[in-house]
Amino acid sequence: MQLQLGNEVDGVLNLSLVGRLDTPGVDHIETPLTAHLVPRGASVMIDLSQVTFIGSGGIRMFITIARALGRKGSKMVLYGAQPLVAQVFETTSLNQIVPVRSDATAAAAVVHS
Amino acid sequence: MSARRIGIRFPGTHAGFAQGFARLREALDAERLAGTARYNAELVFEEIVANIVSHGARNGREADVCVTLEPRADSIVLIFSDDGVPFDPRGRPDPVIPKTLAEAKIGGFGLMLVRHAASSLDYVRTADDRNRLTVIVPRG
Numbered sequence: 001m002q003l004q005l006g007n008e009v010d011g012v013l014n015l016s017l018v019g020r021l022d023t024p025g026v027d028h029i030e031t032p033l034t035a036h037l038v039p040r041g042a043s044v045m046i047d048l049s050q051v052t053f054i055g056s057g058g059i060r061m062f063i064t065i066a067r068a069l070g071r072k073g074s075k076m077v078l079y080g081a082q083p084l085v086a087q088v089f090e091t092t093s094l095n096q097i098v099p100v101r102s103d104a105t106a107a108a109a110v111v112h113s
Numbered sequence: 114m115s116a117r118r119i120g121i122r123f124p125g126t127h128a129g130f131a132q133g134f135a136r137l138r139e140a141l142d143a144e145r146l147a148g149t150a151r152y153n154a155e156l157v158f159e160e161i162v163a164n165i166v167s168h169g170a171r172n173g174r175e176a177d178v179c180v181t182l183e184p185r186a187d188s189i190v191l192i193f194s195d196d197g198v199p200f201d202p203r204g205r206p207d208p209v210i211p212k213t214l215a216e217a218k219i220g221g222f223g224l225m226l227v228r229h230a231a232s233s234l235d236y237v238r239t240a241d242d243r244n245r246l247t248v249i250v251p252r253g
Contacts, residue, residue, distance in 0.1 A: 022155075023163045024131050053152070055159040056222035063217050070214055084152045091229045092222045097214045 001025035003033055008042065012111050014104075016047040021058030030061050037065060041072035045107045049080035059092050066098045075099070079107035118183050125165050125176035125197060133162060133180060144184050150252045153230035154189050157248050160223035161193050161202075169197025169244075187253065188232065193246040200244055201236045202227070 001021065006014035015036075019025055037044055066076040079101040081089065089095045101107040121136045123129035137158050141151055162178065169176040176197030183190040207228070208221035228234065233249040 022134070022159050023166075024127070024134075027127070053155060053159075055156060055163070056220075056226055057163065059222050060219050063214070063219060067214050067217070084149065088156075088226065091226060093210045097211055097217050 001029045003029055003036070005036070006047075010112075011042055012108070013037070013040075013042050013044040014047070015044065016050060018050040020052055021054040021061070023055065023057050025053075026055075026057040026061050033061075034065055034068070037076075038068045038072075041069065041074050043075040043077075043111045044069070045077050045079060045104065045111055047080050047104065048078055048085060049082065051085055052082065054085050054088050056092070059088070059094050062094065062098060075111055077101060077107040077110045079104055118181050121180045121182070123178055125162075125169050125178045125195060127166060129175075129178065130162055130166050133178065134158060137180065137182065140182050144189075146184075146189065146252075150189060150250060153250045154191065156230050157191055157227050157250060160227050161191075161246060161248070164200070164202075164223060165193070165195050165197055168200070169195055171196075171198050187251065189250045189252065191248045191250065193248070194239075194243050196243045199238050201238075202246065203234055203236055 001017065001019035004016040004018060006016065017029065062078065069076050077099040080103060081100065089100050099110045101110060119140045121133050123133040141154060146154065158180065165176050165178055176195040179194045181192040202224050205224050207225045208218045211217035227248065230250055231248045232251045235247040237245050239245050
């Protein structure tokens with residue numbers, strides 16, 4: 001699991017996750033991802049198009065980070081998920097409490113709304 | 114003719130989990146399992162074994178975990194056997210779907226995902242004091 005940092009534009013971070021959000025992947029990425037996002041409190045768009053697997057550990061991680069950002073008045077939007085990853089979002093109803101969009105344009109519209 | 118079975122044995126630790134998952138993926142590669150069935154087989158392994166690693170240790174001793182993979186024409190059967198804390202997942206309720214992020218529970222999604230991926234879930238505590246969970250993942 002890799003974290004690829006993008007540009008910060010108008011106070012919105014854009015980053016990509018690459019690999020598997022299984023237990024080893026979450027163990028590897030959760031601390032650096034949280035440390036990068038939560039202290040600065042900026043809104044973030046996360047590109048998931050290169051994430052090939054997610055389990056409940058990844059769902060828990062996203063809820064925890066989104067909640068921490070929400071307490072600072074910021075938003076987290078997920079976008080570009082592959083169909084089987086998106087299916088996990090639907091099964092767990094993550095997409096009902098965290099914005100999940102198909103592409104970067106739609107995600108940006110949520111962040112700036 | 115009896116069904117082919119592949120056994121994967123490892124300690125209920127994070128390192129054991131990684132070793133076991135790698136061997137499962139090799140077996141699924143050999144089976145040429147792809148798409149939704151492949152994803153669901155990996156998801157079931159992920160959630161069940163992660164639970165054993167996190168909660169299965171008894172008296173400070175990690176669980177001994179044995180996973181048996183049985184490919185069938187219409188399904189993949191996964192049998193999880195461990196000597197950890199007795200745990201029957203069948204009666205555990207799914208988490209309540211939250212209306213807001215603030216009221217969302219952090220955990221409880223693993224078994225929900227397993228139930229969604231599986232067509233059948235069967236549990237016994239065996240005579241030799243092991244959990245045995247049989248999960249059937251449909252191919253179609």
